[in-house]
Amino acid sequence: MRKHFFSGIQPSGRLHIGNYLGAIKQWIALQDEYEPIFGIVDYHAMTVRYDPAEMRGRVLDAAASYLAAGLEPEKSILMVQSDVPEHTELAWILNCITPMGRLSRIPTFKDKVRQNPDNVNMGLFDYPVLMAADILLYKSEIVPVGEDQVPHLEFTRDVAERFNSAFGEVFAEPAEVLSPGARILGLDGVNKMSKSLDNCLYLDDSDDEISRKLSTAVTDPARKRRTDPGDPTICNIMNLHDVFSTSEEREQCADGCRNATIGCLDCKKILIGHVVETIRPIRERKTDLLARPDDILDILREGAARARPIAQATMAEVRRAVGVTR
Numbered sequence: 001m002r003k004h005f006f007s008g009i010q011p012s013g014r015l016h017i018g019n020y021l022g023a024i025k026q027w028i029a030l031q032d033e034y035e036p037i038f039g040i041v042d043y044h045a046m047t048v049r050y051d052p053a054e055m056r057g058r059v060l061d062a063a064a065s066y067l068a069a070g071l072e073p074e075k076s077i078l079m080v081q082s083d084v085p086e087h088t089e090l091a092w093i094l095n096c097i098t099p100m101g102r103l104s105r106i107p108t109f110k111d112k113v114r115q116n117p118d119n120v121n122m123g124l125f126d127y128p129v130l131m132a133a134d135i136l137l138y139k140s141e142i143v144p145v146g147e148d149q150v151p152h153l154e155f156t157r158d159v160a161e162r163f164n165s166a167f168g169e170v171f172a173e174p175a176e177v178l179s180p181g182a183r184i185l186g187l188d189g190v191n192k193m194s195k196s197l198d199n200c201l202y203l204d205d206s207d208d209e210i211s212r213k214l215s216t217a218v219t220d221p222a223r224k225r226r227t228d229p230g231d232p233t234i235c236n237i238m239n240l241h242d243v244f245s246t247s248e249e250r251e252q253c254a255d256g257c258r259n260a261t262i263g264c265l266d267c268k269k270i271l272i273g274h275v276v277e278t279i280r281p282i283r284e285r286k287t288d289l290l291a292r293p294d295d296i297l298d299i300l301r302e303g304a305a306r307a308r309p310i311a312q313a314t315m316a317e318v319r320r321a322v323g324v325t326r
């Protein structure tokens, strides 16, 4: 029997190439070896202000993106977090063994407080506990994630250890699996590519949008003219070449930048070709899928029905361990 692991994405906006390269691409590659559970974690997305009328559409959009990127519902389980109430049940139990001081040191919480100063709610603070519950519920031993999630995985291991030593061995301590695209910067060249910062190349951008966004994206700011030599090590376009282009193209662009024999625009044109080739088939499949929302809803319903017995079996063990069965 293939082992499970859980990995999820918040339906907090359209998915972008950071989500794809940091997480989704790796998940797809693991679906022969494991039976992964891919969650659309809608309860996590409630930690920032949102319009309830948009949530259904966002969930469908995320599901279509996963499927278009190569998730196969015969091999993997695609589900929505709120369809499996054991996630929030386990989160409550984990809350009761989590020191508040430990949570307040997690850097992503501080970042979110900076971004949402007028909405610092308990859900935002507790986000890592719900994420730990998502992962532990399926006894995940690995979790493919982007670099920004490493502190959450460290926290998940902590909680698993705390639980096991208080109540007896129930959970595995999961390890993060990072890809070469584990930290994709946004088009501003400074911040992480992020839905909420809208500095993204989205998985459904048109060829023209990709070309326009990359043509105006930040490069080495000290390189003002075509004839100035540049520093490819601080250029975000070069970072993207690292994940999209061949080694010959990377060398051609890096050497050409250092000795000013290639301009930023020519270097960008090579990248644009690769990004368009990657995004175009995903966008086209996604458009086809979104034209059949009932088929997507069927896949999500079936995913929840397959995930629930696994979650219930773990919860039965957890309930016995913490002494709430009679």
Ligand code: AQP
Residues within 6 Å of the ligand: 008, 009, 010, 012, 013, 018, 019, 020, 021, 022, 023, 144, 145, 146, 147, 148, 149, 181, 182, 183, 184, 185, 186, 192, 193, 194, 195, 196, 197
């Ligand atoms: N820029 C990124 N580079 C590499 N990996 C990334 N991931 C997100 N951004 C990048 C990975 O995608 C998975 C799902 O992330 P998420 O959507 O659940 O949450 P997030 O990391 O908070 O993503 P965003 O886009 O930044 O969302 P908002 O703006 O709503 O907070 C994770 O594995 C993540 O590492």
